[in-house]
Amino acid sequence: MTLLDIxxxxxxxxxxxxxxxxxxxxxxxxxxISGALVAHLRQPGRGPLPGPGDRPLGEDAHLALHCCxxxxxxxxxxxxxxxxxxxxxxxxxxxxxxxxxxxxxxxVPLPASSAPDxxxxxxxxTALPGDGPSLxxxxxxxxxxxxxxxxCIHRSAYQLxxxxxxxxxxxxxxxxxxxxxxxxxxxxxxxGRRAEMHAELFAETxxxxxxxxxxxxxxxxxxxxxxxxxxxxxxxxxxxxWRGALVGHLALFExxxxxxxxxxxxAIDRLxxxxxxxxxxxxxxxxxxxxxxxALDQMVAGLLAEEPELGPDVAFGAGAxxxxxxxxxxxxxxxxxxGRSSLxxxxxxxxxxxx
Numbered sequence: 247m248t249l250l251d252i253x254x255x256x257x258x259x260x261x262x263x264x265x266x267x268x269x270x271x272x273x274x275x276x277x278x279i280s281g282a283l284v285a286h287l288r289q290p291g292r293g294p295l296p297g298p299g300d301r302p303l304g305e306d307a308h309l310a311l312h313c314c315x316x317x318x319x320x321x322x323x324x325x326x327x328x329x330x331x332x333x334x335x336x337x338x339x340x341x342x343x344x345x346x347x348x349x350x351x352x353x354v355p356l357p358a359s360s361a362p363d364x365x366x367x368x369x370x371x372t373a374l375p376g377d378g379p380s381l382x383x384x385x386x387x388x389x390x391x392x393x394x395x396x397x398c399i400h401r402s403a404y405q406l407x408x409x410x411x412x413x414x415x416x417x418x419x420x421x422x423x424x425x426x427x428x429x430x431x432x433x434x435x436x437x438g439r440r441a442e443m444h445a446e447l448f449a450e451t452x453x454x455x456x457x458x459x460x461x462x463x464x465x466x467x468x469x470x471x472x473x474x475x476x477x478x479x480x481x482x483x484x485x486x487x488w489r490g491a492l493v494g495h496l497a498l499f500e501x502x503x504x505x506x507x508x509x510x511x512x513a514i515d516r517l518x519x520x521x522x523x524x525x526x527x528x529x530x531x532x533x534x535x536x537x538x539x540x541a542l543d544q545m546v547a548g549l550l551a552e553e554p555e556l557g558p559d560v561a562f563g564a565g566a567x568x569x570x571x572x573x574x575x576x577x578x579x580x581x582x583x584x585g586r587s588s589l590x591x592x593x594x595x596x597x598x599x600x601x
Contacts, residue, residue, distance in 0.1 A: 270462025277306025414483030422548025490559030
């Protein structure tokens with residue numbers, strides 16, 4: 247037998263090219279943590295990446311955690327989809343999440359009792375209008391068009407993927423709680439009609455305000471205090487252990503929506519005057535009137551009837567919403583009182599359309 251007679255092995259199949267996301271561009275880093283993460287996402291290394299240590303969480307850490315989470319949503323342009331499960335990224339995400347939870351545990355307001363009935367009543371009382379500063383009230387009465395645009399840029403980080411972070415809870419619930427959440431989330435997704443999805447309606451509002459409605463277009467303009475309001479939801483949503491906190495967050499989210507949405511609709515009417523711009527807010531006024539009842543009396547009550555031990559977590563999730571939203575409001579109102587933009591860059595630059 248000669249060499250020519252020996253069967254040649256079949257050629258090995260070529261490794262498929264990495265599945266690169268078509269999502270938004272990676273942001274500009276804001277410090278060593280986000281800088282190392284962005285570099286790793288562009289060119290994966292062995293790690294570990296620098297973490298927050300004992301420093302207070304700031305722009306750098308909040309942006310880094312946002313980027314870790316975005317790998318589970320739309321990803322980033324040119325970044326391999328496999329990076330979502332990269333051990334180096336997950337290690338950093340875990341350390342950032344531990345820092346966020348440590349902060350929340352020291353500052354989140356909680357009820358005196360975590361018994362199921364007490365938590366339900368605490369949520370009911372907590373949802374009542376308070377005496378703190380109201381961004382929606384200010385916007386309805388005296389806010390400017392420029393300030394309305396700023397707020398839309400802030401909120402775009404969540405509203406352009408509205409409902410997605412809370413939807414992570416669905417496979418982790420069952421019974422009455424799951425059915426109630428499905429009802430709420432189905433409305434958020436427009437009942438299966440793209441034009442009625444709340445994220446699509448918010449994109450229309452941005453377009454009416456001459457803002458870029460592209461997903462992630464303003465990430466470099468959005469400060470950490472805003473990203474923190476979104477990171478908390480993703481943290482709760484991506485961990486089954488925090489399903490109770492996610493339910494509490496969503497419940498209070500729905501229970502405190504109607505009044506602010508009506509006031510923002512009034513601001514839109516005063517400053518813009520088009521039905522297309524106001525539709526996002528008008529739809530929420532109608533939907534959340536019903537959602538707030540379903541959220542408390544069916545979703546929360548149903549969850550705690552099945553798993554009463556989750557009472558402390560439900561309260562923790564609602565308290566986390568109160569805390570991060572208060573910090574956001576304080577940042578915006580302090581910025582405006584000082585005569586400066588609440589965004590990371592001059593508002594005029596942030597409002598220009600991208601491309």
